[in-house]
Amino acid sequence: xxxxxxxxxxxxxxxxxxxxxxxxxxxxxxxAKRAELTSKVGEVKAKTGMPIYVPEREAQMLEKRxxxxxxxxxxxSLIEDLMRRIMRESYHTQNNRYRCINPGIKRVVxxxxxxxxxxxxxxxxxxxxxxxxxxxxxxxxRADSLFAEASLVLVSVPINLTxxxxxxxxxxxxxxxxxxITSIKHKPxxxxxxxxxxxxxxxxxxxxxxxxxxxxxxxxxCHGRGASHYSWLLGQMQTWGATLFEVTAQEHDKAMAFIQxxxxxxxxxYGAHLAGENPNxxxxxxxxxxxxxxxxxxxxxLFAQSGQLYADIIxxxxxxxxxxxxxxxxxxxxxxxxxKGEKAEFIRQFNEIGEWFGDYAKTCLxxxxxxxxxxxxxxxxxx
Numbered sequence: 001x002x003x004x005x006x007x008x009x010x011x012x013x014x015x016x017x018x019x020x021x022x023x024x025x026x027x028x029x030x031x032a033k034r035a036e037l038t039s040k041v042g043e044v045k046a047k048t049g050m051p052i053y054v055p056e057r058e059a060q061m062l063e064k065r066x067x068x069x070x071x072x073x074x075x076x077s078l079i080e081d082l083m084r085r086i087m088r089e090s091y092h093t094q095n096n097r098y099r100c101i102n103p104g105i106k107r108v109v110x111x112x113x114x115x116x117x118x119x120x121x122x123x124x125x126x127x128x129x130x131x132x133x134x135x136x137x138x139x140x141x142r143a144d145s146l147f148a149e150a151s152l153v154l155v156s157v158p159i160n161l162t163x164x165x166x167x168x169x170x171x172x173x174x175x176x177x178x179x180x181i182t183s184i185k186h187k188p189x190x191x192x193x194x195x196x197x198x199x200x201x202x203x204x205x206x207x208x209x210x211x212x213x214x215x216x217x218x219x220x221x222c223h224g225r226g227a228s229h230y231s232w233l234l235g236q237m238q239t240w241g242a243t244l245f246e247v248t249a250q251e252h253d254k255a256m257a258f259i260q261x262x263x264x265x266x267x268x269x270y271g272a273h274l275a276g277e278n279p280n281x282x283x284x285x286x287x288x289x290x291x292x293x294x295x296x297x298x299x300x301x302l303f304a305q306s307g308q309l310y311a312d313i314i315x316x317x318x319x320x321x322x323x324x325x326x327x328x329x330x331x332x333x334x335x336x337x338x339x340k341g342e343k344a345e346f347i348r349q350f351n352e353i354g355e356w357f358g359d360y361a362k363t364c365l366x367x368x369x370x371x372x373x374x375x376x377x378x379x380x381x382x383x
Contacts, residue, residue: 031086038090042097049099052091053215053241061087081374091215091241098239100129102232105151111135111165116209117181118156124213124240140168147172152233155180155188159312166191174198177230181205184256184316185222185249192224199226201233202249205242215241222249253317261320262327264310267302274299290372 045052062083069079108125112118113134125132133146147153147169153176157165162182169178169192178196180188181203189202202222211217219242221234234244247255274281285293302310314320337346354361 034086035090041090046097046099049101049239051239051241052098058087092212098124098128098236101236101239103129105130105232107146107149108132108152108154109135109146109150110154110156112156115156117205118154120205120209120211120213121154121156121181128236128239143168144171147176150176152177152179152230155182155192157182158308159184159316160308162188163191166195168195170195172196172198175229177201177226177233179203179230179233183260183313185220185252187316189222189224189249199229200224201227201230202252204252213240216243217241218243218245220244220252221246222252256313257317257320257323261314262323264302265314265324266327267299268310268314271299271303291368294372 042052044050062080065079065083066076069076108130110118110122110125110132113122113132114136118134122132122134133150135143135146139146150173153169153172155162155165155169155178159182162180166178166180166188172178175198176196177199178192179201180192182188183204185202185204189200192200192202201224204220204222205214206218206220207214214237219237221244223246238244281296285296288296334346334349337349357364
């Protein structure tokens, strides 16, 4: 290639890049205008009490945009990714204020409201126009005056303290709602039912304090007593964007044994094994594919948090130990297959387990591919 050709190509490339830069600038301007509109949508929803997240509207919008993309030869999956990210940002611009479902509420007291998850609820109640008081461990001297006007007392304290704190709440107003947001439900709900004669409900937000709000988040509801009295609270959470899932406390804790206890304990043991073997973590991440880097990140994430929290979850119920012992037994049985060199038996069991998972396994494969692509796009898993 001659020097003249090189200069021509460089000039052509520069012009094309300039055109792309101009289009990118237009995209930013369009997104800014869109944000202004979604903010106004949020104001209307706050006045009318409409929920921030409307699944039907989102589904219709995605379908329409993908059809428009196909007509123009643009990848439908690209548009879906872009629209989901744009809509997620839109939800956050809409959640500055919410409609107050029950203006007659005198006071909401959040015990542990200065904690990480407690702050999330305090913020949501305040943005909905409720009078909110934060109650911490040094506030028991003024408990009578705070609770006297309370319409809702929400307990948001560590698991190991919940039952003891609830036991002190035996003089709440009879019409006051007593609720908790602990990740176990049977013991706290039973304690609340014994301590308080009024409305009682157990809640488990299936998200952590990093979540900016409740939009698209699941909150488990375990009914206690007086559901008609706390129906406004459930409605308020739906206005915040939450999806409510109702189960008994026993069903909840049994499910959490698999969702939380097994997962956390397995991760703990994996971390302990890594620490004992002492491999070079940097080398492991460099040599790993995205999915293994993600798995390693989930292990590391556990140990960046409170050991007390995970100990409380795992040690809460003796039945959890039985489940873990059965897991240990099956691990040993699987290991014996390796010891005996029975590859055919391994494959047989592998296929049998795959049949048990059924179509869910295929769904997981598709979902995990999408997750890994997005994570890689965001450079979340790159070193």
